[in-house]
Amino acid sequence: MPEIKDLENICSQVRRDIVRMVHAVNSGHPGGSLGCTEYFVALYFHTLKHNPAKFSMDGIGEDLFFLSNGHISPVFYSALARSGYFEVKELSTFRKLNTRLQGHPTTHEGLPGVRVASGSLGQGMSVALGAAVAKKLNKDDRFVYSLHGDGEMQEGQIWEAAMYAAAKKVDNIISTIDVNGQQIDGSTESVCSLGDLHAKWLAFGWDVLSMNGADISNVIATLQKAKEHCGKGKPVMILMTTAMGQGVDFMMGTHKWHGTAPNDEQLAKALAQLPETVGDY
Amino acid sequence: MKHTFTDKKDTRSGFGAGLLELGKTNPKVVALCADLTGSLKMDAFQKEFPDRFFQVGIAEANMMGLAAGMTIGGKIPFTGTFANFSTGRVYDQIRQSIAYSGKNVKICASHAGLTLGEDGATHQILEDIGLMKMLPHMTVINPCDYNQTKAATIAIAALEGPVYLRFGRPVVPNFTPADQQFIIGKAILMQEGADVSIFATGHLVWQALEAAEMLAAKGISAEVINIHTIKPLDDAAILASVSKTRCAISAEEHQMNGGLGDSIAQLLSRKLPSPLEMIAVKDSFGESGTPEQLMTKYGLDAAHIVKAAETVIRRKQTVTA
Numbered sequence: 001m002p003e004i005k006d007l008e009n010i011c012s013q014v015r016r017d018i019v020r021m022v023h024a025v026n027s028g029h030p031g032g033s034l035g036c037t038e039y040f041v042a043l044y045f046h047t048l049k050h051n052p053a054k055f056s057m058d059g060i061g062e063d064l065f066f067l068s069n070g071h072i073s074p075v076f077y078s079a080l081a082r083s084g085y086f087e088v089k090e091l092s093t094f095r096k097l098n099t100r101l102q103g104h105p106t107t108h109e110g111l112p113g114v115r116v117a118s119g120s121l122g123q124g125m126s127v128a129l130g131a132a133v134a135k136k137l138n139k140d141d142r143f144v145y146s147l148h149g150d151g152e153m154q155e156g157q158i159w160e161a162a163m164y165a166a167a168k169k170v171d172n173i174i175s176t177i178d179v180n181g182q183q184i185d186g187s188t189e190s191v192c193s194l195g196d197l198h199a200k201w202l203a204f205g206w207d208v209l210s211m212n213g214a215d216i217s218n219v220i221a222t223l224q225k226a227k228e229h230c231g232k233g234k235p236v237m238i239l240m241t242t243a244m245g246q247g248v249d250f251m252m253g254t255h256k257w258h259g260t261a262p263n264d265e266q267l268a269k270a271l272a273q274l275p276e277t278v279g280d281y
Numbered sequence: 282m283k284h285t286f287t288d289k290k291d292t293r294s295g296f297g298a299g300l301l302e303l304g305k306t307n308p309k310v311v312a313l314c315a316d317l318t319g320s321l322k323m324d325a326f327q328k329e330f331p332d333r334f335f336q337v338g339i340a341e342a343n344m345m346g347l348a349a350g351m352t353i354g355g356k357i358p359f360t361g362t363f364a365n366f367s368t369g370r371v372y373d374q375i376r377q378s379i380a381y382s383g384k385n386v387k388i389c390a391s392h393a394g395l396t397l398g399e400d401g402a403t404h405q406i407l408e409d410i411g412l413m414k415m416l417p418h419m420t421v422i423n424p425c426d427y428n429q430t431k432a433a434t435i436a437i438a439a440l441e442g443p444v445y446l447r448f449g450r451p452v453v454p455n456f457t458p459a460d461q462q463f464i465i466g467k468a469i470l471m472q473e474g475a476d477v478s479i480f481a482t483g484h485l486v487w488q489a490l491e492a493a494e495m496l497a498a499k500g501i502s503a504e505v506i507n508i509h510t511i512k513p514l515d516d517a518a519i520l521a522s523v524s525k526t527r528c529a530i531s532a533e534e535h536q537m538n539g540g541l542g543d544s545i546a547q548l549l550s551r552k553l554p555s556p557l558e559m560i561a562v563k564d565s566f567g568e569s570g571t572p573e574q575l576m577t578k579y580g581l582d583a584a585h586i587v588k589a590a591e592t593v594i595r596r597k598q599t600v601t602a
């Protein structure tokens with residue numbers, strides 16, 4: 001298993017990838033990507049049992065991950081590339097014509113590591129649940145992970161899925177919500193308050209954990225704890241507190257960097273805060 | 282040739298019978314239903330294969346996502362609910378999680394069209410064919426009777442990729458062979474004719490055969506072709522028939538906009554411009570009534586096909602003159 005220091009180094013490199021990718025095409029979503037970096041690095045470099053070199057759609061005997069808030073594709077692509085699903089240099093094609101790294105993730109261009117298209121919000125939990133049910137049918141004891149934005153909780157389909165998972169005791173799923181309190185038009189509080197997410201998920205019959213998304217040790221420990229909570233008749237939800245734009249001081253904690261790319265000057269300023277550790281693409 | 286039928290049955294029961302058979306022969310097949318198990322005739326599958334049947338409750342969006350997810354791990358999910366809730370209600374879920382993602386989901390839809398009857402326009406979807414045929418790589422099938430629906434249900438399990446299978450509620454003549462081989466995308470010549478081609482789908486196939494008989498009594502020879510697969514359309518069969526008859530009628534229980542007639546018009550205007558009349562609902566919602574009353578009121582019966590045939594033949598003669 002990699003040391004925490006190594007994982008933190010990868011986080012810095014992933015953050016460099018994120019800001020460089022969105023800068024290169026002057027589009028994309030850096031804010032949520034930066035905030036979820038520790039989560040992705042913990043999953044792809046520590047927690048998941050997976051086979052990056054030999055991707056198979058069915059993933060029999062492997063853990064599966066589904067990104068429901070597909071707009072944070074930069075962090076997903078960087079984690080996939082740097083964990084070995086495809087060559088790191090392909091990150092330079094992000095959002096360009098004929099790329100496999102579409103603006104929002106898709107299976108359509110055959111990018112290894114992606115198992116469903118996402119972007120239109122609210123759909124990923126249902127898909128992850130379907131995959132979790134298929135694992136049970138196949139007597140496959142691995143886990144299914146999904147990640148969601150907190151703004152995404154405003155979509156009704158999430159709550160259909162939430163009700164189903166508890167009612168049918170889908171207890172091999174570990175979902176996480178990126179609670180950064182921001183969405184496109186402003187704070188979640190000002191746009192349409194989510195209320196008490198912890199109480200809501202408990203009321204829907206889920207086992208609910210919390211973690212600090214900026215602390216990779218805490219993320220790893222909580223994901224481990226979540227696995228131990230599986231198999232007990234309840235789906236598991238982790239509420240992950242993050243700051244949008246984490247790691248780049250002028251991007252932190254504001255919805256303004258949800259879907260805005262840095263200019264040349266801002267890129268230089270961001271990269272100065274993020275040491276190159278394992279090599280730029 | 283006079284077409285006869287041995288019995289009258291609902292097409293949804295053909296789906297239920299096909300699904301049950303698939304349950305026995307293909308262990309990858311799973312079924313999901315959104316609180317309409319009896320209406321979709323899925324109860325036999327549910328009873329026989331409880332571990333492969335998923336009651337999702339009144340949550341169709343979640344059902345489509347679950348089905349997409351179950352394909353990951355090799356299952357072949359068949360979803361069942363009314364056509365309205367199988368398409369319009371969940372269009373974005375089908376578009377992103379199933380069609381764009383290339384998932385092997387079979388979307389099976391009952392109670393399509395006006396023949397749902399007394400429940401009225403909220404449930405009588407007449408736009409579903411259009412919605413589904415617009416999605417890239419979606420196969421769209423609308424079989425005509427019990428036997429054909431059963432055969433189609435079994436056939437789509439063997440096709441890799443998303444399929445929309447449309448059928449209905451009422452009891453109608455069961456006139457195609459019980460042992461038929463269902464070939465997706467291959468139109469079926471029901472009756473040869475020389476003066477006009479009638480391309481019908483779903484419940485309208487029987488009406489077209491009745492119309493052909495009425496036309497024969499008037500000395501008009503109608504060719505009747507069963508277009509059970511609307512997408513991919515059997516271009517060759519349509520062009521071959523119209524090359525001979527030089528005029529055509531489309532007949533369907535659907536809006537004129539976006540339906541089978543639209544697809545045929547596209548084809549003919551590009552490859553073989555010919556007079557075409559369309560039997561379809563003309564930019565209108567449905568209403569409550571018995572299936573027969575509604576089909577007559579909205580012009581979707583044999584009598585209206587006969588009138589359309591006479592019109593289109595006159596148009597052909599004008600063009601030729």
